[in-house]
Amino acid sequence: MNIAEAKSKVVEKGFLDIELDVQMDLFAEIERLKKEKNAIVLAHYYVDGDIQDVADFLGDSLGLAQKAQSTNADMIVFAGVHFMAETAKILNPTKKVVLPDLKAGCSLADSAPAGLFKAFKEKHPDHLVISYINCTSDIKALSDIICTSSNAEAILNSLPKEQKIIFAPDKNLGGYLNKKTGRDMLLWSGACMVHQIFSLEKITKLKVRHPNAKVIAHPECEEAVLRIADFVGSTTQLLKYAVTDKTEEFIVATETGILHQMQKDAPYKTFIPAPPNNGCACNDCPYMKLNSIEKLYLCMEYETPEILMDEELRVAAKKPIDRMLEISRAAGLLG
Ligand code: SF4
Numbered sequence: 001m002n003i004a005e006a007k008s009k010v011v012e013k014g015f016l017d018i019e020l021d022v023q024m025d026l027f028a029e030i031e032r033l034k035k036e037k038n039a040i041v042l043a044h045y046y047v048d049g050d051i052q053d054v055a056d057f058l059g060d061s062l063g064l065a066q067k068a069q070s071t072n073a074d075m076i077v078f079a080g081v082h083f084m085a086e087t088a089k090i091l092n093p094t095k096k097v098v099l100p101d102l103k104a105g106c107s108l109a110d111s112a113p114a115g116l117f118k119a120f121k122e123k124h125p126d127h128l129v130i131s132y133i134n135c136t137s138d139i140k141a142l143s144d145i146i147c148t149s150s151n152a153e154a155i156l157n158s159l160p161k162e163q164k165i166i167f168a169p170d171k172n173l174g175g176y177l178n179k180k181t182g183r184d185m186l187l188w189s190g191a192c193m194v195h196q197i198f199s200l201e202k203i204t205k206l207k208v209r210h211p212n213a214k215v216i217a218h219p220e221c222e223e224a225v226l227r228i229a230d231f232v233g234s235t236t237q238l239l240k241y242a243v244t245d246k247t248e249e250f251i252v253a254t255e256t257g258i259l260h261q262m263q264k265d266a267p268y269k270t271f272i273p274a275p276p277n278n279g280c281a282c283n284d285c286p287y288m289k290l291n292s293i294e295k296l297y298l299c300m301e302y303e304t305p306e307i308l309m310d311e312e313l314r315v316a317a318k319k320p321i322d323r324m325l326e327i328s329r330a331a332g333l334l335g
Helices: 003-008 026-038 051-052 062-072 081-089 114-122 135-143 152-157 171-182 198-207 223-228 236-246 258-265 293-302 311-330
Strands: 041-043 057-059 075-079 094-100 130-133 143-146 163-170 214-217 249-253 272-273
Touching: 003 114, 026 041, 026 258, 026 293, 041 051, 041 062, 041 293, 051 258, 051 293, 062 075, 062 081, 062 311, 075 081, 075 293, 081 094, 081 135, 081 311, 114 135, 114 163, 114 293, 130 152, 135 311, 143 152, 143 311, 152 171, 163 171, 171 223, 198 223, 198 249, 214 223, 214 236, 236 249, 236 258, 249 258, 258 272
Parallel strands: 041 057, 041 075, 075 094, 130 143, 130 163, 214 249, 249 272
Antiparallel strands: none
16 A cells, blocks of 8 residues: 555554565664654553563653653654543644554543533532543543542542542542542443453462462452452552562563563563453453554654644643642652
């Protein structure tokens, strides 16, 4: 397919479907493009290891949002999923934001359709709406404060105890926060297909075979898994804990991409992915894994697919993100 044809099909396909010369050194080409275009590559911990290795900044949602806000680059190349690239655009309207594959969505974001959520919110007019960053810009625009798994507790602690709250879209994270903070937030019933699927039974069996291993879990996991976890935290907190804790073996209940960084930072330790509750042994996020080094190169070279947003929606979605960043800064959570 030639370039013009590939560009015309980018919305339908999600990415530029152009065949590349197999001899091409994509890593060197990406470095060249970064310099030529004053571009920065931001990557989430869940993307493939080779993309993590070419990233200028690797982080979880909070770190990535902060980096997207502070960068001086002209082009932000976002190796992650759509709502993350959209968040970068919300914070940086004058910069070009490109994503390797537009179809890199998120099952959790999809679990909160804006129309239904708006009707739910209208039924509870005395409630403040806190939404996890893993949601669409329409849901952000309907929210008062955005949070991530790194700062959710600090955000809740900044609010009066008697404040009525709707928490969306992740019911598992919301339930975990209710327990941890003693609140009774009204939960939207959304979930992430990757974190929802871990099998308590298989983790328990694995624990018998590895009695010294600690179970570490992301709060998007179901309550039964969180109950048996030795440590619960955001992706960055899990990484930090796995590297600094004295234990040498860990069963990791979150997306497998993080194991790349854990193994890099603590090569002498063993990290075992927690098994999911299905036939195969795979707990990869299918959306994150749509990112490939080839698509990353192509979106940088041809500056498409690009994230474009309606200005009114962008301004409305920015307010609760700014509120999150302010509270996080005051709580000392931003670097
Ligand atoms: S791991 Fe879950 S929450 Fe994260 S991008 Fe994938 S589907 Fe969404």
